[in-house]
Amino acid sequence: xxxxxxxxxxxxxxxxxxxxxxxxxxxxxxxxxxxxxxxxxxxxxxxxxxxxxxxxxxxxxxxxxxxxxxxxxxxxxxxxxxxxxxxxxxxxxxxxxxxxxxxxxxxxxxxxxxxxxxxxxxxxxxxxxxxxxxxxxxxxxxxxxxxxxxxxxxxxxxxxxxxxxxxxxxxxxxxxxxxxxxxxxxxxxxxxxxxxxxxxxxxxxxxxxxxxxxxxxxxxxxxxxxxxxxxxxxxxxxxxxxxxxxxxxxxxxxxxxxxxxxxxxxxxxxxxxxxxxxxxxxxxxxxxxxxxxxxxxxxxxxxxxxxxxxxxxxxxxxxxxxxxxxxxxxxxxxxxxxxxxxxxxxxxxxxxxxxxxxxxxxxxxxxxxxxxxx
Amino acid sequence: xxxxxxxxxxxxxxxxxxxxxxxxxxxxxxxxxxxxxxxxxxxxxxxxxxxxxxxxxxxxxxxxxxxxxxxxxxxxxxxxxxxxxxxxxxxxxxxxxxxxxxxxxxxxxxxxxxxxxxxxxxxxxxxxxxxxxxxxxxxxxxxxxxxxxxxxxxxxxxxxxxxxxxxxxxxxxxxxxxxxxxxxxxxxxxxxxxxxxxxxxxxxxxxxxxxxxxxxxxxxxxxxxxxxxxxxxxxxxxxxxxxxxxxxxxxxxxxxxxxxxxxxxxxxxxxxxxxxxxxxxxxxxxxxxxxxxxxxxxxxxxxxxxxxxxxxxxxxxxxxxxxxxxxxxxxxxxxxxxxxxxxxxxxxxxxxxxxxxxxxxxxxxxxxxxxxxxxxxxxxxxxxxxxxxxxxxxxxxxxxxxxxxxxxxxxx
Numbered sequence: 190x191x192x193x194x195x196x197x198x199x200x201x202x203x204x205x206x207x208x209x210x211x212x213x214x215x216x217x218x219x220x221x222x223x224x225x226x227x228x229x230x231x232x233x234x235x236x237x238x239x240x241x242x243x244x245x246x247x248x249x250x251x252x253x254x255x256x257x258x259x260x261x262x263x264x265x266x267x268x269x270x271x272x273x274x275x276x277x278x279x280x281x282x283x284x285x286x287x288x289x290x291x292x293x294x295x296x297x298x299x300x301x302x303x304x305x306x307x308x309x310x311x312x313x314x315x316x317x318x319x320x321x322x323x324x325x326x327x328x329x330x331x332x333x334x335x336x337x338x339x340x341x342x343x344x345x346x347x348x349x350x351x352x353x354x355x356x357x358x359x360x361x362x363x364x365x366x367x368x369x370x371x372x373x374x375x376x377x378x379x380x381x382x383x384x385x386x387x388x389x390x391x392x393x394x395x396x397x398x399x400x401x402x403x404x405x406x407x408x409x410x411x412x413x414x415x416x417x418x419x420x421x422x423x424x425x426x427x428x429x430x431x432x433x434x435x436x437x438x439x440x441x442x443x444x445x446x447x448x449x450x451x452x453x454x455x456x457x458x459x460x461x462x463x464x465x466x467x468x469x470x471x472x473x474x475x476x477x478x479x480x481x482x483x484x485x486x487x488x489x490x491x492x493x494x495x496x497x498x499x500x501x502x503x504x505x506x507x508x509x510x511x512x513x514x515x516x517x518x519x520x521x522x523x524x525x526x527x528x529x530x531x532x533x534x535x536x537x538x539x540x541x542x543x544x545x546x547x548x549x550x551x552x553x554x555x556x557x558x559x560x561x562x563x
Numbered sequence: 564x565x566x567x568x569x570x571x572x573x574x575x576x577x578x579x580x581x582x583x584x585x586x587x588x589x590x591x592x593x594x595x596x597x598x599x600x601x602x603x604x605x606x607x608x609x610x611x612x613x614x615x616x617x618x619x620x621x622x623x624x625x626x627x628x629x630x631x632x633x634x635x636x637x638x639x640x641x642x643x644x645x646x647x648x649x650x651x652x653x654x655x656x657x658x659x660x661x662x663x664x665x666x667x668x669x670x671x672x673x674x675x676x677x678x679x680x681x682x683x684x685x686x687x688x689x690x691x692x693x694x695x696x697x698x699x700x701x702x703x704x705x706x707x708x709x710x711x712x713x714x715x716x717x718x719x720x721x722x723x724x725x726x727x728x729x730x731x732x733x734x735x736x737x738x739x740x741x742x743x744x745x746x747x748x749x750x751x752x753x754x755x756x757x758x759x760x761x762x763x764x765x766x767x768x769x770x771x772x773x774x775x776x777x778x779x780x781x782x783x784x785x786x787x788x789x790x791x792x793x794x795x796x797x798x799x800x801x802x803x804x805x806x807x808x809x810x811x812x813x814x815x816x817x818x819x820x821x822x823x824x825x826x827x828x829x830x831x832x833x834x835x836x837x838x839x840x841x842x843x844x845x846x847x848x849x850x851x852x853x854x855x856x857x858x859x860x861x862x863x864x865x866x867x868x869x870x871x872x873x874x875x876x877x878x879x880x881x882x883x884x885x886x887x888x889x890x891x892x893x894x895x896x897x898x899x900x901x902x903x904x905x906x907x908x909x910x911x912x913x914x915x916x917x918x919x920x921x922x923x924x925x926x927x928x929x930x931x932x933x934x935x936x937x938x939x940x941x942x943x944x945x946x947x948x949x950x951x952x953x954x955x956x957x958x959x960x961x962x963x964x965x966x967x968x969x970x971x972x973x974x975x
Contacts, residue, residue, distance in 0.1 A: 477890055481861070
């Protein structure tokens with residue numbers, strides 16, 4: 190909903206919206222089979238629309254509408270968030286952010302990048318571990334040197350789209366520090382178990398690595414290169430916040446319309462000051478969520494060293510404030526807002542899921558205190 | 564600014580950087596002693612004069628009235644460069660960002676020629692006579708009367724909550740000139756000297772010990788016809804413009820300031836200062852609170868920038884300025900809450916017989932609601948957002964369309 194979009198960005202936005210509305214209307218998402226992933230053909234067509242190319246430079250087969258890939262990606266995430274879209278937008282683009290950031294510093298992954306950009310392959314970041322909070326640079330999974338390569342042992346969980354992924358980008362502890370490896374799902378010793386997920390359209394799994402042998406070419410970048418993990422984190426957070434902004438726009442619009450149409454005691458509920466003031470606060474927070482998300486996207490776009498601060502600011506703010514808005518929208522809808530048939534829970538599921546992953550608002554507040562040299 | 568073309572923002576920035584370094588004192592070296600307020604006002608006028616002489620005053624004011632006639636982007640560049648320098652922040656609110664823009668938008672040619680240059684040269688301070696003891700939010704229901712005696716207006720009544728009026732030279736004063744029509748149609752705005760005959764001014768003591776606000780009593784104050792800003796009985800249009808500038812300024816979005824922010828009437832410790840003074844900087848719970856405050860104040864600034872841009876670009880109506888006002892107030896409430904909570908067991912009783920940093924957190928907490936009341940209560944802002952931005956039905960008003968002299972009034 191950025192009023193300052195270029196004509197090309199507007200076209201891109203409209204194409205994504207049309208495609209989503211046609212293929213994955215909310216009703217289809219509500220009825221998504223708990224066991225099913227997303228439609229791979231749908232994702233391939235999304236890739237043809239440019240959904241996986243934005244963070245990838247042209248020489249590696251990518252490109253973006255405005256030339257500012259992170260901003261375009263945030264725009265797309267808003268559109269897809271407004272429809273609670275399925276698909277590995279966050280998972281694949283986060284991996285691509287890492288592969289591109291590490292490009293030229295370690296083994297070559299340009300073939301993997303190409304397959305992800307085309308939509309033929311899907312990748313995801315295996316970074317969380319069972320029972321642990323957000324600590325991307327402290328993996329318990331080990332990668333021990335073993336005859337021309339490494340042997341991976343350990344378990345990752347909360348891995349988005351784990352059941353659909355062809356490639357896992359795995360954080361691992363090596364003798365030289367934390368490193369990342371790009372591991373095909375079909376590698377012997379890799380097993381995936383489905384995990385229950387709050388978000389109906391986005392599934393997660395636990396991925397076990399039992400003596401998985403990879404060669405040196407599987408490494409992404411170099412060990413100890415925390416800035417690649419940081420870049421991935423930043424991209425994931427920008428996508429999360431933008432998705433939530435898109436969802437909030439839709440829910441806020443839906444709820445103001447409801448308040449105008451719904452009458453009690455002979456007047457629309459939008460005429461009660463007790464509700465008008467809550468709408469005013471929600472409208473303010475909505476603007477604030479967009480403002481901080483746009484600022485985070487710009488900082489990540491510029492790749493500035495100071496990007497961590499605006500990104501953590503956005504996650505800290507949007508993560509909690511979005512839920513305050515959504516729960517108040519449920520309250521204003523009344524009992525209908527708690528029913529399965531209503532759309533509200535689809536948004537609440539996505540926002541709650543996004544709040545909890547890649548660092549909670551509390552994690553990011555502590556990081557802001559660190560960054561302020563307190 | 565040579566041969567009629569506008570200087571680029573980058574070139575202006577570089578020139579400002581060099582000039583500031585050569586001419587302006589660094590902020591930390593020269594902060595005036597707290598409490599010495601008349602000296603602080605004198606200092607602000609002096610600094611403003613320096614800016615004027617250096618060619619950096621009134622960046623967004625038209626050149627024909629003594630400004631530079633440049634864009635908000637030039638102003639932002641200057642503001643960024645001016646960080647860390649001592650700036651005449653006392654003049655930002657209300658003189659430079661509320662009163663003077665109102666005169667620019669609505670004043671007569673004579674007002675503009677007389678006052679814009681004088682303010683930019685540091686010779687004049689402007690203040691507002693708006694609120695009255697009889698009511699705050701219902702501004703248009705004010706009681707101060709202005710009656711014509713030949714060519715002269717005679718003012719009688721009382722005003723209050725006039726920020727820093729004791730330091731002002733002129734005030735924008737809203738008065739009732741026709742009580743026989745509905746309230747908004749019988750008001751006129753005057754630009755009046757603050758120290759004229761018939762004006763009695765007192766200072767209002769606040770809970771934190773400051774006395775920045777004044778109250779004024781008018782006893783047959785005489786003003787010439789030329790004191791009218793805008794039209795006679797058209798004062799509400801002027802006040803609306805003034806309130807728009809006020810909300811923009813309070814939200815941090817004004818392009819008319821000298822330096823970032825405005826001078827607080829009392830310098831309070833930040834939550835970070837409080838955490839250090841309390842020895843609690845290592846406590847994860849304290850760090851979380853501080854992170855929450857840091858995020859919210861950053862978001863408040865980001866929101867102000869976004870809304871200002873959207874209003875300027877016509878994507879949002881001017882009423883959207885209330886969004887930044889609400890967000891700014893929220894950030895300020897959180898700052899006071901966090902400071903008090905971080906001070907913990909030490910917010911209420913100091914180690915010695917001075918409040919110290921931790922006691923200041925307690926005192927600051929007493930004034931927590933200040934930012935939610937000053938410049939119009941947040942309740943009014945919420946009405947504006949819900950009614951003008953979201954198009955929800957207006958509140959019932961018993962005085963709508965009723966001649967002012969027939970509207971019922973309370974006893975308080």
